[in-house]
Amino acid sequence: MIIGLQNDTITTSSHDLDEVVIVSHKEGGKRSIKGQVATIDEHLQELNHVELVRRGSYAWEPTVNNMQTERLSTTIDGMKIFYACTDKMDPVTSYVESGNLQSISLNSGLNGNPQATGNIGGALDLKLRKAGFGSDAFRLSTQVGYETNGNVQVYGADASHSSHRFYVNGGAFYRHADNYKAGGNRKVDFSKFQKVNAFVNGGYRVAANDAIETTFIYDRASDVGYPALNMDVSKAEAFITSLAYKHLFEDSKLESWETKGYYNHITHVMDDTTRPDVEIHMDMPGESWTAGAYSLLTGEYGKHQAQLNLDSYYNRLFADMTMYPGGAAPMYMVTWPDVGTLNVGAALTDNIRLNNESSLHLSGKLSWQHQRLNNEEGYKALGVFFPGMKQQYHQTTGRIAANYQLSIVNSKLSIGAGWGSRAPTVTEAYGYYLNNTFDQYDYIGNPRLKNESAIEVNGSYQLSTLRSPLGRRTLARQELSVGLDANAFFFSNYIIGQFENRLSAMTVGAEGVKVYGNIDHATIANVSLTAEWRPVKGLRWSAKGTYSMGRDDEGDNLPLIAPFTYQSRLSYTTGSLSLQTEVKGHTRQAKYGKKYGETETAAWTIVNLSANYQLYQFTLRAGVENLFDKYYATYADWCHIPQKGRNIYVNLSFEI
């Protein structure tokens, strides 16, 4: 038997993925209405459990189950990558482009993909698009897009060649945006950006069941404005490379064995020289280097489908800051003291088919890490606040999760539970006077933090009515389906910034200083209801409502927890034309985190329209976002920067 090597490196089997959004133009499934021209952030918006924190029109920070980067794992094809900005201007999702990706998979909660560590809230894996081995084929695709609000231009092209022995694909992407306008024609200064991205993937079959695969991505954003912050970014640049060896087994209980080595480097340079009225100019560069490897073995034995993964990575994070007070000598500070983190982990997952109706999914991971503060100056500066502080630390973290699924006729039930812990991030443990514009406090890390842990319980139930006329050969068509999904996370030693009145702020205009600390417990819970109805052929209506809450140990609200959010879509498809209208919004954020410096967000509702038409190899998409030009901000818009006002977009893609 000749086994074709998979065209994408499947690191997680499909049934333990909670959700997938398709980025590439080839396949169906859940996807952004703007097609491949959409940004990664717009693709992410399609996922349940996901919200995005915006600090400008670029590089939104994904949250999963109302948890931000610290409590999530984000990997690119299983590769670890860490952002380089002390102000979170560059979530790692900002270093790839739609053209690079096949799909984005989300594992909600503690049931992460094998490479994920510290994923209490969830794990995102960005799956790279690879041509894959196959019969001789050449493919070409191009995209061009325009949006009126902010004069957004998008150009992308990629090409691929596949053969039995060899494949290669590559492409380039360019995006440009000027400052956008919020509702009512109000210009949002410092909201422009531009970005270039180029990538190459290749594979070579060295034997019938053995192949080498390689990836190279270069991504560079420049002149990126952050209206919610005091600074912009002159350059955010990433090199991402990997080399993998993959073997498929024949006539064995083992299926595949993949070993991948990788390296990535991020350079992030902040810039305030274009801002008016800056009292003290600052230079704030940051760098992140990560080298790592993982080895994933999959096998099937009887009712078991198992995966064993060993991984290790070494990451270095360094950031510093130079302040130039007019007329005085510059002041220099190390904000991330060149922290080297060596992490080693082992993960095991098992999917057990109990019978035709039910299955059990088990996953667990144990990781150990060692950290060293390589910068003496930074180490000594932090040591002033923490006498007796060491230059090296180590932590052990782990997670374990179980999920039971039962499908009977037209209903599906899933219940799960898990426990997991995470080590403090470099910012939380060793950050030095990092100004946070959200609450206007300077934050100092705390090397004495304990690991944070959480117990998760989750459940979902989906019921569909089927219309399958008996005795006819028609496929059962789903007419109405409703679903309920709920989860709750009970934290111990929850890490959050705490007031430190004995210290005074460094940043001009800051309210004071906070030091990261563990609070005894906290709770985050989410519940969502979804419905979908297809009354007649071509017509589809869907609706979703989500409610969340987050409380600290004193019963006060945690910040950045979504109020009741809703979305409803009506779409009609006839032939190669499809039309869609969407209403979305959220209620007033009544339970905001006042104690944590959050202020209330008002309710909002917007209407979007879109259409797409396919003609031969061309797909034309057009639409209007925020039809009524409403001026609004969501609860996740940093410092309430307003969202885009009315925006008309049109994009054309071509594929052969």
Ligand SMILES: [Cu+2]
């Ligand atoms: Cu930055």
